[in-house]
Amino acid sequence: MHPSLNPLRRLHQWCAALLLGAALALPAQGQQSVAQTADQTADLGAVTQRWLDDALAQVQAGGMPLRMEVSVGALDSRLRLAPCARVEPYLPTGARLWGRTRLGLRCVDGATRWNVFLPLTVKAFGPAWVLAGSVSTGTVLTEQDAIEAEVDWAAEPAAIVANAKDWVGQTASRPLAAGQALRQNMVRPPNLFKAGAPVRVVVQGPGYAVTSSGQAMSAGAQGQNVRVRMSNGRIIGGTVLEDGSIEASM
Template structure:
């Protein structure tokens, strides 16, 4: 019989190699299989409780609370596990409780120690920006291209784009279709001017602001640095604000 699982702690970060202990006689195998089958409902319920607790506070930085749903899969039916009085769940190194993932289970109190992996699916429902009409690859997104709707944040690995300031004015890396949640892997900053373009340079410091003209020496991408030659010949580097403005921090 499986004991109640311990609460999740950071100490369960070490991953062991998968070891499945097989019984040494047909009679023993039959006994173990009968025990495993009879314990299966309790095993699934205990795993579900552990996972529910583990993911209860999972939330990406800056996101509102998400509605988490956890679905526990099944172990390979071909496994023949030796009896164990205490099974401990753990999160394998390099994995996270997000989307389709896995949970480690290891025997801590049995005649033979074993370690297996259980497939799990974790969904995280919350409000996000969703494409409301088809957007062509290379198109610049405007504030009319998306609306807020509830989606599964964990459906894909690419992080959700939380704020309109992160996607309005960005370029679609691929064709986007109605209903798609906007994610970081779908967009990139827009190029707003070419090298050689005349731009306005704004130098700003505590209590003052100076505006001058210059010529871009590199392409301008919103939010990225660009080099500018000033009228006097001096070369400066600033951050591109829009199609005509580069800001210098003094």
């Protein structure tokens, strides 16, 4: 097992202690032998370790060399879990092993079925670009604005911008502070024209294309949808192309 996953061993030890405490808290007629309890906890640790190892291996993003770390929280101390011959770890619907999340543990073979959730924090350290200084909204980013560093990709929901070509020449979508890792929601393409600027409009239809001119009703960047006021007063919508023209469909 990779050294960075050592916190998982603490998870297995903690779960073992939890089940042992739960067994001792039951009435005498419901208790299992110490040997049986030890077998249960050993099985739980092995199953949980295999599940987490497999799941964490699958979250390696796009082949990037991410270093995974897991911090384990605690279950509600008021819980009293009945003995169980087989506990199944699972990821709840809508959850993922990324950032602050939770792991489900359910009894699938026992006199009393139970289902609990264990809080986890999964960190994924990898290469990224970190701002060298503060940047104001609308600033066009250059190679001097960020440096390479290792950061936790899972610290925020937005995806990391790992390649320089994906942020150099882009503009800051909001004020950014020194030390922030660049993420996709922090940058956007630069505007190719301003509101009120004259623009070329290419109107496409079945078997034809007509080029005309109009006035942009807002600033526009490549790929954005904008509205244009045509010379006859009609307002149409279209997509901004790389050369700053507007492609519209009729």
